[in-house]
Amino acid sequence: MATDTKPKRGVGRALLAGVERIHETLDSYGLVPTVTNGIALLFVIWTLFPVYWMVSGSLRTRSDLLATPPKLVSTALTVGNYPELFAQRPAFYEFLFNSVVVTVGSTALAVLLGTAATYGFVNYEFPYDLGRFHLPFLVLTTRFLPPIVTVIPLYVIFDTANLLNTRLGLVLAYAAFNIPFVVWMLKGFFAELPDSIVEAAVLDGHTELGAFFKIVLPMVRPGLIAATIFTVINAWNELLFAVILTSNTEAQTLPVALATFKTAYAIQWELLTVAGTIAMAPVLLFAFLVREKLLRGFTMGAVR
Numbered sequence: 001m002a003t004d005t006k007p008k009r010g011v012g013r014a015l016l017a018g019v020e021r022i023h024e025t026l027d028s029y030g031l032v033p034t035v036t037n038g039i040a041l042l043f044v045i046w047t048l049f050p051v052y053w054m055v056s057g058s059l060r061t062r063s064d065l066l067a068t069p070p071k072l073v074s075t076a077l078t079v080g081n082y083p084e085l086f087a088q089r090p091a092f093y094e095f096l097f098n099s100v101v102v103t104v105g106s107t108a109l110a111v112l113l114g115t116a117a118t119y120g121f122v123n124y125e126f127p128y129d130l131g132r133f134h135l136p137f138l139v140l141t142t143r144f145l146p147p148i149v150t151v152i153p154l155y156v157i158f159d160t161a162n163l164l165n166t167r168l169g170l171v172l173a174y175a176a177f178n179i180p181f182v183v184w185m186l187k188g189f190f191a192e193l194p195d196s197i198v199e200a201a202v203l204d205g206h207t208e209l210g211a212f213f214k215i216v217l218p219m220v221r222p223g224l225i226a227a228t229i230f231t232v233i234n235a236w237n238e239l240l241f242a243v244i245l246t247s248n249t250e251a252q253t254l255p256v257a258l259a260t261f262k263t264a265y266a267i268q269w270e271l272l273t274v275a276g277t278i279a280m281a282p283v284l285l286f287a288f289l290v291r292e293k294l295l296r297g298f299t300m301g302a303v304r
Contacts (some may be wrong), residue, residue: 054280057273058082065269085274091249092275095257099279101167102253103235106174110231111224113175114182119212121183122190123198136187139180147177151244158245167251173241178234182227189223190216225293229286236283254279 026032057065059077086092121136142150154173155164163169193216201211217224239255246252258279261272 051280051284054273054276057269058277060270060273062270065273081270081274085271085278088271089257089275092257092278094249095252095254096278098167098170098249098251099236099253099255102170102174102251103232105167105171106178106235107228107231109171109175110178110182110235111228114179114227115186115217115224117179118183118186118190119216122187122193123195136183140184143177143180143184147240150177151240154241155244163245165246165248165251169245170242170251170253173245174235174238177238177241178231181234182231185227185230186220186223189220193219222293225290229290229293232286233283 023032026035056074058081059079060074060081061076061078064071064074064076117139118136126135158164158169158173163172197215197219198208198211201215202208206214237255238253239259242251242253242256243259246256254275258272258275261268261275
């Protein structure tokens, strides 16, 4: 006996009609702005509460932090956890330095190579339109794979090249992982530029390389800024490659340091919240300072 496996379109229509009726009812009472703002406020609270709990926890004693029931607001705040962290974990300075070096180096390399690759894909002719369509998609497919898939080949390659436990190895690994992301973000910007721009610059006496740096790059600056911001965030927060490719403090980064606060016997919550706050602060500050340029990059076509 055959069964009907076709989706019932009436369910979707009924759901849509129900949403429309709710909207009309709220609109008749003038409650649409109130409900919308309330939902937005709940989303903001849901998003920012972990940040609040992390920062406030870094200013509490262990007993206050682990009190039952939990205290949302503490009256006994202390900054003693911060010097205590560096007293117990003097290598934390090195973790912080490694994160800065690896993030800056991998971001610079990824943006440089990703920008050059995107320009080549868009402006040079490839057989069967490989440059405009197939090659960028092929590069992007590397991000479809879980990062764990590439760890074993990378480990073997880096072991052969003596790049394990080095900051240079992490820079290369992070850059390779982020280049497809940069290409994806910049392709829309370069595709919108008229081909005549570079040709006119060459006629004016510029070399193609000079036209690229002096004319093309300033025109895609919003996209470069947006790509740089997200590459910085990806590199700063990356954990998997740092755990697998490093085994000592000479190259390990902050995410690896945070994982060491959990042992088989206890979790140092008061120190973990301090370390988490320190690790979180640079990225949040960086994103806050460049928020306008980031939004401008999105609105001008960074993501398409």
